[in-house]
Amino acid sequence: MIELIDISHGYRTKDGFHTVLDHVNMRFELGHSTAILGLNGAGKSTLIRIIGGAESPRSGQVIRSSSVSWPVGFGGCFNGSLTGRENLRFVCRIYGANIKRVNAYVEDFSELGEYMDMPFKTYSAGMRSKLAFGLSLAIGFDFYLVDEAFSVGDVVFRQKAALQLQKLKEQSSLIFVSHSINSVKAHCDRGAVLNNGILQSFDNLNEAINLYTRICNDRSRKAA
Amino acid sequence: MSALQMQHMLQGLVVQRRVIKALILREVHTIYGDTKLGYLWVLIQSAFGIGVFWVMRELLHAQNPHGMPVAVFLILGFGVWYVISGCINKCMNAVRSNLPLLTFPQVTELDVMLGRVIVICVTQLVVTVLLLGIAAALDIEISVYSPRLLFICFTLIPVFGLGCGTLLSALAVFIPSLERIVPLMMRLLFFASGVFFSATSFTKDIADILSYNPILQLVELTRCAFSFSYPRDGLSLIYISAVSLSVLTLGLLLERYVRTRRQR
Numbered sequence: 273m274i275e276l277i278d279i280s281h282g283y284r285t286k287d288g289f290h291t292v293l294d295h296v297n298m299r300f301e302l303g304h305s306t307a308i309l310g311l312n313g314a315g316k317s318t319l320i321r322i323i324g325g326a327e328s329p330r331s332g333q334v335i336r337s338s339s340v341s342w343p344v345g346f347g348g349c350f351n352g353s354l355t356g357r358e359n360l361r362f363v364c365r366i367y368g369a370n371i372k373r374v375n376a377y378v379e380d381f382s383e384l385g386e387y388m389d390m391p392f393k394t395y396s397a398g399m400r401s402k403l404a405f406g407l408s409l410a411i412g413f414d415f416y417l418v419d420e421a422f423s424v425g426d427v428v429f430r431q432k433a434a435l436q437l438q439k440l441k442e443q444s445s446l447i448f449v450s451h452s453i454n455s456v457k458a459h460c461d462r463g464a465v466l467n468n469g470i471l472q473s474f475d476n477l478n479e480a481i482n483l484y485t486r487i488c489n490d491r492s493r494k495a496a
Numbered sequence: 497m498s499a500l501q502m503q504h505m506l507q508g509l510v511v512q513r514r515v516i517k518a519l520i521l522r523e524v525h526t527i528y529g530d531t532k533l534g535y536l537w538v539l540i541q542s543a544f545g546i547g548v549f550w551v552m553r554e555l556l557h558a559q560n561p562h563g564m565p566v567a568v569f570l571i572l573g574f575g576v577w578y579v580i581s582g583c584i585n586k587c588m589n590a591v592r593s594n595l596p597l598l599t600f601p602q603v604t605e606l607d608v609m610l611g612r613v614i615v616i617c618v619t620q621l622v623v624t625v626l627l628l629g630i631a632a633a634l635d636i637e638i639s640v641y642s643p644r645l646l647f648i649c650f651t652l653i654p655v656f657g658l659g660c661g662t663l664l665s666a667l668a669v670f671i672p673s674l675e676r677i678v679p680l681m682m683r684l685l686f687f688a689s690g691v692f693f694s695a696t697s698f699t700k701d702i703a704d705i706l707s708y709n710p711i712l713q714l715v716e717l718t719r720c721a722f723s724f725s726y727p728r729d730g731l732s733l734i735y736i737s738a739v740s741l742s743v744l745t746l747g748l749l750l751e752r753y754v755r756t757r758r759q760r
Contacts, residue, residue, distance in 0.1 A: 284757070325601030328756045342600050349599035353526055365518035366511075366602050 279332035294469035305446040309484040310466035338414035345419035352393035381406035397424040519611030575624035587661025646721035662747030
């Protein structure tokens with residue numbers, strides 16, 4: 273289980289203090305996958321980083337009684353000048369995982385072939401998410417933080433990833449950030465909407481999607 | 497402390513050890529891994545710096561500083577200088593150049609800086625020993641006069657380096673222009689730290705002012721450890737210990753304070 277207790281976070285900018293999260297409370301339970309919905313810049317990635325422990329909130333507490341992955345996405349969690357394999361070794365070392373076993377699994381899953389020995393910065397977005405997802409599967413977590421990881425892959429990889437996610441959900445749960453309502457519906461049963469720093473959670477995914485659609489419509493009406 | 501807390505702390509230490517080890521391996525790999533000569537470059541760089549000033553001293557017909565061979569004098573001066581300037585430089589860039597790795601919850605800003613400081617200290621130690629070895633092979637007389645003083649200097653140099661590094665990188669979060677000012681200051685400090693001259697070669701007034709510089713203190717004290725006759729005027733172990741420990745304490749505290757305030 274992961275519990276967020278009264279989390280607030282923000283940054284000081286030139287124009288004053290910018291609040292990203294405003295007294296957020298939420299509980300993620302094993303066996304339930306949760307979608308986090310919100311407009312661009314709403315603070316979804318910051319929230320995910322705080323859940324994973326990559327960033328500490330300015331105030332509040334995160335209680336984790338299960339293992340949580342790093343935010344898996346096509347965004348960078350790897351060093352650009354190191355090769356895929358060297359990045360893999362680094363991750364194995366910090367998680368104390370068996371390098372040989374993980375290497376074999378990732379080679380098979382990601383189908384990167386000789387790109388495994390090329391610098392990570394030469395990878396396309398799709399290849400990046402393949403490596404990140406394969407590696408997080410090989411290490412194994414209770415909760416997977418997934419940040420828009422599969423929107424960039426090709427159809428083959430997306431299908432493979434979707435299949436893996438289905439299998440994964442037998443033992444693990446997802447905390448899923450995506451703008452695609454379809455993939456959210458396919459993988460999650462709960463939802464939460466982040467808007468103006470306030471997080472509203474719903475036990476029923478459809479209610480979350482309804483609220484999110486309303487926010488999107490409001491925004492586009494304002495723009496027009 | 498309860499048994500559970502104790503267990504948590506031990507677990508944390510195990511993870512941190514793993515992380516720092518992984519960071520060190522990564523660091524070594526990225527700095528020296530992609531050139532054919534690899535580590536040899538560090539040796540070449542140091543030897544080059546020393547060589548230039550050696551020639552300069554010879555051309556100026558400068559005397560052997562207090563009976564210490566010029567080579568030893570310069571090797572020690574540059575060794576200490578490279579460690580401290582390297583620590584400051586590398587710590588200030590540590591967060592920016594490791595941003596992706598900080599996505600992993602086990603990896604903290606302090607781990608990255610610690611990893612870098614360890615790499616710098618060990619490489620410079622190896623380089624200094626090698627250069628002294630080469631000097632000895634060329635029949636230059638080298639003897640350690642005070643192993644105790646040498647040991648104290650060896651401990652204080654990384655402490656002061658890490659302290660300055662953490663402190664300046666934390667201050668740079670509030671004052672971003674520090675990232676430009678510090679390299680300029682380091683250029684000036686290079687000339688005021690006794691790297692290629694001895695503080696006692698100046699008049700007493702100037703030497704007194706210079707001796708407030710902790711880097712100069714560390715450079716000169718290290719030289720004292722290698723020579724019986726090297727003067728210890730104005731050098732104080734108490735002063736440099738106090739400065740080093742205060743800087744480190746302040747640096748670690750401030751690093752912890754800015755951690756949630758760094759914008760990524």
